[in-house]
Amino acid sequence: MISRKLSVAPMMEWTDRHDRYFLRLITKHALLYTEMVTTGAILYGQHDKYLTFNNEEHPVAVQLGGSNPTDLAECAKICETYGYDEINLNVGCPSDRVQSGKIGACLMAEAELVADCVHQMQAAVSIPVTVKHRTGIDNLDSYEFLKGFVKTVKDGGCKTFIVHARKAILSGLSPKQNRDVPPLCYPTVYQLKQDFPELEIILNGGVNSLEDAEKHLSYVDGVMIGREAYQNPFILASVDQRFYGSQNDWLERKTVVEQLIPYIETELAKGTRLQHISRHILGLFHSQPRGKLWRRYxxxxxxxxDAGIEVIYSALEKVLKG
Structure with a gap:
C-alpha cells in the first residue's frame, strides 16, 4: 500500500526521471510524481519517451492530463504495464495551453465528467487512481462548490484527493502567478477532511519546510511539497526518519553526489547530455558554505x-575545499 504522508509534487520540466532518481537517493519513502503526461502524448507518441522510469524510483506515480474517459482509461492501462504505483488525474493546472485541450483546472467546472474519467480509469486498472485539484476556479470558489466537486468525484470512485490550497484564476493570470497570487487557504482543506473523514486528503501549496508539513498533518492525511523540494532538495534528507520511522544513517550531501555518479556515467554512455541531469542538482548545496561555487561551476x-563526469567531480571539489 502506498503511503502519501509526504510526497513531491508533479512539476512540468522539473520532475523528470533524472530528477526522480536523484531525489530517491535522498529519501527512500516519499512518493514521487512524474511531470504531467497528456493522453495524446501516450496514445499518439512514443510510450517509452514519456513513461520509462528507473526501478529505483518506486514508489512513483504518473500524472495524466486529459478529459476523455475512454482515452484516459486506455492510458491508465498502458501506465500500469510500465509499473507505476498510482495514476493521478490533473484537475489543477491553470495554463491557457492545457485549458484549450480541456485539461487541468478548467475541469473543476465539470465534476460529473471528472467522476466519469475516474470511474473508467479505476475500472481499467488495479492501482489507485487519484485526483489533484484546486479549491476552486474563478468565481466558482465557495466551499459548497468545492464540497460538491469532491462528493461527485468521490461517487465516481476516487478515494484520494490532493488539494492545492488556493483557487485558480483561469483568465488574467499566468501559471506562475497562479502559484502565488491567489491566497492560500489551508483551513478549507482541513474542513474537507472533517467533512469527508473516509477520504484520504493530501494538502499541497506553499509548504516550505518539514515543520510546516508536520503542522498540516495534524489536520490532513498527507502533505505534498513542490518547488521547495526542487530548489532545496536536501530538505528531504530527514523525511524518512521524521515521517516514516526509518533508522537510516544520517545522509551527507557529498554522499548523494557520490551515489549519483554511477547513474550519470551510465546515462552519458547512452548519449544523455550532462546538463539534462546536472540542472536538477544545482540546489543540493542550497544555503551551504560555497554552495554558490557548486551552482556556478x-x-x-x-x-x-563535451561535458563529462569530470565536471561533477570538479564541482564537488570546489564546494568541499573552496
Missing part, C-alpha cells in the same frame, strides 16, 4: 557539448 560547464 555546474551552470558554466555542464552545458558544454
Amino acid at each position: 555546474l551552470s558554466e560547464n555542464a552545458y558544454k557539448h
Whole structure:
C-alpha cells in the first residue's frame, strides 16, 4: 500500500526521471510524481519517451492530463504495464495551453465528467487512481462548490484527493502567478477532511519546510511539497526518519553526489547530455558554505557539448575545499 504522508509534487520540466532518481537517493519513502503526461502524448507518441522510469524510483506515480474517459482509461492501462504505483488525474493546472485541450483546472467546472474519467480509469486498472485539484476556479470558489466537486468525484470512485490550497484564476493570470497570487487557504482543506473523514486528503501549496508539513498533518492525511523540494532538495534528507520511522544513517550531501555518479556515467554512455541531469542538482548545496561555487561551476560547464563526469567531480571539489 502506498503511503502519501509526504510526497513531491508533479512539476512540468522539473520532475523528470533524472530528477526522480536523484531525489530517491535522498529519501527512500516519499512518493514521487512524474511531470504531467497528456493522453495524446501516450496514445499518439512514443510510450517509452514519456513513461520509462528507473526501478529505483518506486514508489512513483504518473500524472495524466486529459478529459476523455475512454482515452484516459486506455492510458491508465498502458501506465500500469510500465509499473507505476498510482495514476493521478490533473484537475489543477491553470495554463491557457492545457485549458484549450480541456485539461487541468478548467475541469473543476465539470465534476460529473471528472467522476466519469475516474470511474473508467479505476475500472481499467488495479492501482489507485487519484485526483489533484484546486479549491476552486474563478468565481466558482465557495466551499459548497468545492464540497460538491469532491462528493461527485468521490461517487465516481476516487478515494484520494490532493488539494492545492488556493483557487485558480483561469483568465488574467499566468501559471506562475497562479502559484502565488491567489491566497492560500489551508483551513478549507482541513474542513474537507472533517467533512469527508473516509477520504484520504493530501494538502499541497506553499509548504516550505518539514515543520510546516508536520503542522498540516495534524489536520490532513498527507502533505505534498513542490518547488521547495526542487530548489532545496536536501530538505528531504530527514523525511524518512521524521515521517516514516526509518533508522537510516544520517545522509551527507557529498554522499548523494557520490551515489549519483554511477547513474550519470551510465546515462552519458547512452548519449544523455550532462546538463539534462546536472540542472536538477544545482540546489543540493542550497544555503551551504560555497554552495554558490557548486551552482556556478555546474551552470558554466555542464552545458558544454563535451561535458563529462569530470565536471561533477570538479564541482564537488570546489564546494568541499573552496
